[in-house]
Amino acid sequence: MEYYISSPISEVVSVELTEMPILEELYIHFPVHGPRLLVNLACSPSIRKVSLNGCFKLGFGEKKLWSLTSIHLSFNLPSQVFPSMNDVATVLQAAPHLEEISADVISNHVPGAIPNIVMQKLRRVHLVFKLSGGASIQTLFNSITLPALKDFFVILGIGTTLDNQS
Secondary structure, eight states, X not given: OEEOOOSOOOSOOEEEEOOOTTOXXXXXXXXXXXXXXXXXXXXXXXXXXXXXXXXXXXXXTTOOOTTOOEXXXXXXXXXXXXXXXXXXXXXXXXXXXXXXXXXXXOBOOOOSOOOOEEOSSOOEEEEEEOSOOHHHHHHHHHTEEOTTOOXXXXXXXXXXXXXXXX
């Protein structure tokens, strides 16, 4: 499924995608002033690839997405707070067979402890952290075990440092 918008949208438009039971790939790239998008993948058990760029909120419900192998999340309105580190952890928990994830992490807010997550198949991780908050970033990394990792790319925002803890 692909959406294309050929001209700027002057009014706020909301698009909700929820009932997609046979969907396998979802690519949605909206311009900066495009519509707001709610994507709920709880009813998409066949989804394999997701690429979202724009103003969106992603949901999974309590379901596991066993088929999801690739996800890219890029939020183009920096004033918003999705995806956060907690959202990245939620994606990892919901997609146990994920092989690659890339995300522009807007918010470093972690509401509580992130549970330990073992990602047996995750080979590629590309994360850009827009804001500072090294301790929160470290909390995320400390909670994830990645035995198949081959490609790890991280960019930290201005003023972000990670303490070296043994």
